[in-house]
Amino acid sequence: MTHAMSLLLQAANPQLPPTDGMFILFGLIKAGAAFGIYMLCVAYTTLAERRVAAWIQDRLGPNRVGWEGFLQPIADGVKNFMKEESMPGGVNKALFILAPALAFVPAMITWAVIPFASPLPVPGVGLIDMVVADLPVGFLFTLAISSLGVYGVTIAGWSSNNKYALLGGLRASAQMISYEIAMGMSTVCVLLLAGNVNLSAVVSQQQAQGWNVLLLTLAFFIFAVAALAETNRVPFDLPEAESELIAGYHAEYSSMRYSMFPLAEYANIITSSSLIVALFFGGWDIPFTTWDNLPPWTITKTLATMGMYVSKVMFFVFAFIWLRWTVPRFRYDQLMSLGWKVLLPMALLYITAVASMVLALDYAALAREGMAFRGAMLGMNLVFVVLVFWVLDRGRIISPAFSRLERERVNRLRAVAERSDLLTGKGA
Amino acid sequence: MLVEALALSALLFTIGVVGVLTRRNAIIIFMCVELMLNAVNLSFVALSKLYGAAGQVFVVFTMAVAAAEAAVGLAIIIAIFRHQRTVNLQNINLLKG
């Protein structure tokens, strides 16, 4: 016992790592807390979605249950639990029940390796990393686990014994495989700069070098599009397209089993946003300051960085919702060609360019943190961004000739419309 | 731990072999082959504790080969299915001498 005491005393310095026992204890505490907060966030994202959708569509949305509808998720949960569960005939029972869990769990596990604040010094215990599990291969872990999300959807589609569900499942698996590759490739650039697959290392690299979104805008762009596609949301919601497949892979589900799928979707949104923040927006880094990155660690710093982190993630969650209620759905072949013919080649070319650049700069013995290195990367990034947007734009905005043509076309249409009184509303 | 890992590897490999011998569904047989590859990977990783990271490097190669094999093999199975409407190997004997 005295031995254990001495171990405890030895680690009493809050700026040092805790002992093994404390490490495990706090790991459990972190896991529990993170799980609870995560579930809460998922629940409230559903509310956010509905309120934001209402706001975009100029209506009110659910605001009756509790203050401004804040108890709505709970009411929904209760409702879902109370509903009758149906089991269609001819389903493969085991897989049918397994599928919702398979969809939900990966999104949640992924979140475990994302650091969300600067280390917290706990008096008498030691320095606690503000990440549930600081895996040495954290980044590969996120990639690996997120690649499993497809199972839930596919199995759900297959086990339902329903043609539409099967089609939805097939679409989902094809789509997720396609975009996963582009997603993985886009992050290779981040790893090239970080030189490590530990997400904490990626965050600290960005603290030293500047946010990756500035140096690797194109990678961020590809990653964001692919992440959007991975969540199966508009404009990539082909697997559940209501107008074509009724509800796709979850057509046969009801009550709580059904609501696992939307929950998984929101969980995915949060996880994707967190990943975007961790990989491209400096994680918990507070921009334009350095005091938050340096020891000694204090509780204030932890709280401030966590606040920063949460606000960043919230912004991206909002962006996901915003996109859903703004953009129309792709056609399936368009979706496939975007993944395979645009994003993937772009990502590959970008890797080549970034790798060559990093190699050249390293060869020139420039320090990674130095201004010259960052300036060169930034310059290349600017060139690429301009190039890509010029190509994507196909001259509609930037090239004056084309935009003039476009304007003429619009004017002509407008003239036609005026003649038939469609716009003025005077006609029939 | 090493001995157990190697034993497990041997067991998994044997299960894969038995699967190949007893099943007739081409896809299942194919998956059995994947299981055998996995078993070999396990011994590579286990022995890499003794002989350094080269074993892990070989696992990476195995995975690449497995991926290539899966792509080509499944394409072949799809082609066969299109032709014969079955993947039961008992009904596929075009190679009969």
Next chain:
Amino acid sequence: MQANQFHSLAYAFGFYFFGLLALASAIAFVTRKNTVAAAMWLVNVMFALAALYVMLDAQFIAAMQVLVYTGAIMVVFLFVIMLLNLGHPSELADARGKWGYLLALLVGLAMLAEVMALNRSRTIEKMIPPDLAARAAEAAATPMAGGIIGPVAAPLFKEYLLAFELTSVLLLAAIVGAVVLGKRRTDAR
């Protein structure tokens, strides 16, 4: 060192747990009639193996195992199974007869015995290099450049660079082959 004891206990528990899980899942995999169910059991085997890799200090390989095998290869398998809709009763009854099973079991046992005997006759102690402890200590003492995947990446891109490059050619060939095979012949003449 209580903590270490606790660690090793947890380690041993995890090792046996996942090992037995892999074994059980593998047996379930070969005996399932339903193709999708079999595939899911195989996924389970691969997961358990990934966990074992972590126990064996091969975190990178574990991540790759999940990423490549579970996340890509098995998904493609599942995809093909669903595409061909192999739930038909005639496809389900694919196993051989009783004698076939027995014989296969015999062959499997013989093979297992041989492999085990091979393991034992060239005992593992003999395979352990004499300076293992020194090597391990040295490896632990030197800081790993590039995190945990540095030690795997170094031989991959130095010693086995040629093989690595050739693998990319292999993958390219596989892709081309798959596309050619999978393509429906439109101009059948």
Next chain:
Amino acid sequence: MNPAMIPEGAHPLAATVARLVWLLPLLPLLGFLINGTLAMLGVAKIGPADPSANGGHGHGEVPGHADEHAHDDHGHPPRHKFAKIVSLVGPGVLVAAFALAVAIFAAMRGVEMEHPYLLTLFSWMPVGDLKLDATILLDPLSMTMVMVVTGVGMLIHVFSVGYMQDDPGYPRYFAYLNLFVFFMLLLVLGGSYPLLFVGWEGVGLCSYLLIGFWFSEKANADAGKKAFIMNRIGDFGFLVAMLLMFANFGTLDILGVAEQAAELPMGGVIATTIALFLFLGCTGKSAQIPLYTWLPDAMAGPTPVSALIHAATMVTAGVYLVARASGIFSMAPVAQLTVALVGAATAFFAATIGLKQWDIKKVLAYSTVSQLGYMFVAVGVGAYVAGIFHLVTHAFFKALLFLGSGSVIYVLHAAYHKTHNHDDAQDMRNMGGLRQYMPITFSLMWIATLAIAGIPLFSGFFSKDEILTSVFARISHSTLADASLLGMPGGTVLMIVYGLAVASALMTAIYMARMMLYTFHGPNRTGEGERPHLKEAPWVMTGPLVVLGALTAFGGWLNVPALLGAIGPVGGLEHFLEPVVGEAALRTTLGVAPHLPHSTELMLVGAAIFIAVAGIAFAVWRLKPAALVPRKDAPESTGIDRVLENKYFVDEGYAAAFVNPTVNASRTVLWKGFDAGIIDGLFVNGSALLARAFGWMGSQLQTGQVGTYAWVLLIGVITLLGAFTFR
């Protein structure tokens, strides 16, 4: 020099620009890729548009040549559509490579070069015990070669821009030339014998491609094939040498082999065998007896190619190899004596043939063979620095001579082309009196002639004199003198070598003076119609000539002998190369620097000067350019003249001794008897019958059931595994 390996990063050169040395071969490779792509993109009609094409071998009318003239009457034919890019890329990469080489050279001068700089690029062949890396070996020796290859190569590339400008295969030409430089740099920079061999074979390939550049004519294609096949015979020797090295030393790294060779017994069987087989490789590549006949035929290629490949660089690869493998050669005095004797015999033999050749390029070709013999004499007697020194100076003056002759041929051809005359533009009997038309070429070629003849203060004098002195010094006090070759004491052999070398020096002076006299002096024999068209070649061709002329005149200052210490720093090259070949050279001379009494040395130098002057004087006295008649009016020669003009009938001898018997035996015994009877009858049809029978049996086993196959396979595996387990 104990080639102790020091880690890559620890070498002083690692911190300098020298770590970019991998760029050196890469640049020409890049040029090759670009030019090759352009050549493929713009495939043009291939035909003999080169000045020397109609004369190189055929000596006469070229069938269909008149058609070539028809479309481009008097005007310039249209240049290749990519000519501009190619003219930029082809020489451009060489300029860049040369600039890099100069920078590396400067860096090397700034550091202590006690150890060679090894740069491992990647693991090449990790096969069992053989672990080969792609390693670049940068030391003074390879640096010297790199300077020669890139420097002279650059000048010749520039010259080619003018010389080949109207050729339809312009991009293809530069692609080959760049590829050649790539392989040559690989050869000199390769850190292991196999890598060196890659370069060795690569330059052979490029030589073949360039000799047969105008392959639409059979003679040219045949000349290419001849070069290729003769080189293969030599390469066989090289391969055997490498296998022996691996068998005995277990390594193929140049440094590793040198280290292990030093442990061998002096004059032992292993070292001697390896050295002799290596030398067999050298005789092929460097055109020594008995494998020399391809080099004169190689003149069928474009003249700049002759200058670059068949005079300045590739053919000297053998000399480089002997110097590179000096660690082995110095352990095998018998092999060294062989090398020296073969070199001397080649020098003498080729010089005699050179006396009576009429084709200007053939004269230079035999002169090259002869000078290569000189170099082998030098490296054979263990005077590696002298050999390399002569290699360098020879690269200067022989490139100058070839390019000068090229510009003469170019001008003559242009004149004949204008008047639709089909006379031979390479025959000296059609030249004469070109002095007044081409004054720059004329003066520069005289400089080169004086240099090769050994007139004091020109570069050739220094190097040739050093070779002769070294041979003389080793007659009395060296491992060579103690050894014996075919029962003859080494001292006697060296005396013979010395005698042959001196005799060929005399003949060198004579035939070079003869060539100059017939080409530039006396009345002009080109023809009335053509005479107004004779004029100096364009600047892009004369420019490189001027640079080479300067190098030829002052190249001797690279390594001034102690005797003439008054005119400059003594032994620059010697000090530079000392870390590489110093130890091996000392081993041959029994551990002391070779030293001759001052008077003896003075006497030798005096004799050399006398020989050179006497040779030229003899030529001027005896030969009367005015008495020559144009080729078409010349009578058949007789007697010894005829023998020399036909190169001792060696080619015919080879044909009678080797080629024809082989062909005849193949036709009667091998084809009709063996092939048709036994192979076709018994083996082919019989085995087909057998195979069919077995196939029928086997097909009965093929159930087509994959499951069955798996069973059979598994049972096989279990059996094998069982045998392995319970053995």
